[in-house]
Amino acid sequence: MKCGSHCNTLYLCEVSGVNVTSQTQVVRGTVGKEALLSVSYSSSSLDKPVIKWQLKRDNEKPITVVQSIGTDIIGNLRPEYRNRILVFENGSLLLHNLQLSDEGAYEVEISITDDTFTGERYIGLTVDVPVSKPYIQMMASSVLEYSEHFNLHCSHDNGTKPVYGWLKGGKVLTNDTRLQLSHDQKVLTISRVVMSDDDIYACTVENLISSMKSMPVKLTVYRRSSLYIILSTGGIFLLITLVTVCLTCWRNINTKINIQCFAVDVVPKPTTLGRRSPMPLYVLNEDVSHSFIEEKQNQYRFC
Structure with missing residues (x-):
């Protein structure tokens, strides 16, 4: 408050301060690129402003990013901000080569010696890596x-x-x-x-x-029903095929056995056996051995 030495309760005193404004509340940044935290201020004083930027995160102590008088930086910057900071005359802050750790809420305070009130403004900064193709x-x-x-x-x-x-x-x-x-x-x-x-x-x-x-x-x-049809049709076809093959094999086996069954050389040999009227009897050729007959008998059992 700027008041003369003779100011009393009967007079209104002129209030003087710095008014800080910004066109944006949040800046979206990309890792490796730069971000401009843009602000502007107004004051009745022509003196250079004292500018202070701080980074604030939940449950953490505020970090002083930079202090300057006008554009002249005061003191030494923190190691993580060296060669990455630029302050403009209107109080804006430019951050180069953004890192994920730069993300947070930035508060700027601008004050001028002749002004009683300090202007403040918050700007949020997000820092991300672009997504790749999923x-x-x-x-x-x-x-x-x-x-x-x-x-x-x-x-x-x-x-x-x-x-x-x-x-x-x-x-x-x-x-x-x-x-x-x-x-x-x-x-x-x-x-x-x-x-x-x-x-x-x-x-x-x-x-x-x-x-x-x-x-x-x-x-x-x-469709599940289609699969069932395919499976059932395939099963029937397989069954028909197996039956056909088995019947064919059975016929072939029977034919072979029948041929073998009638392959024995049988000839009639007449003999009287002491009778007047000879009665022909069928007997096997003498060359058919006993072992051969047993082999054929085994085949007959299979037939």
Whole structure:
């Protein structure tokens, strides 16, 4: 408050201070690049301002980033800020080669000797690594209808603070009774597969500074009844084939056995055996041995 020496309660005194303004409340930064924390101030004084920037994080002691009179830096900078800091006449701060540790809330205080009140302003700074292209991993590219708990996994290699999402047929997926997303939305679970799940799927990943979409993948769903028809038809065909082969083999075996059964040389030899009227008897040739007969008998048993 600027008041003359004769100011009393009957007179109003002029209030003087620094007014700090900013066009933005949050700056999105990228690792390795630069970020401008832009502010401006107004004052009735023509003196150079004293500018102080601090980094504040929850449950941590504030860190003094830089102090300056105008653009002239006072004292020595902390090691992590050397050759990375630039202060402008309007009080703005430029940070080069951003690091993840630069993230936080920045407070600027601007004061001038003749002014009673110090101007303050907060600007938030986020620092991130851009996300890389995600990809989908799943147990198989095809699944049987009515299968349970079929999972699709979305992954990416680089990027900070990722947020995942899913698309089915080009439309955004949300949680429902069958299509369930994990807490971080990295995993899509189909609790019970139906034919309508036969579709094209893709996943997305994004953060505050970038977004990427995976290559689409096709999930094919086969009807369970169709598989049963195929299996049953195949089983019947196999059974018919086996029966046909067995019958053919059986005929061949019987034919061979029958041929062998009638291969014995049998000739009639007349003999009277002491009778007047000879009665022909069928006897085997004398060259048929006893062992041969036993062998044939064994074959007859098989027939």
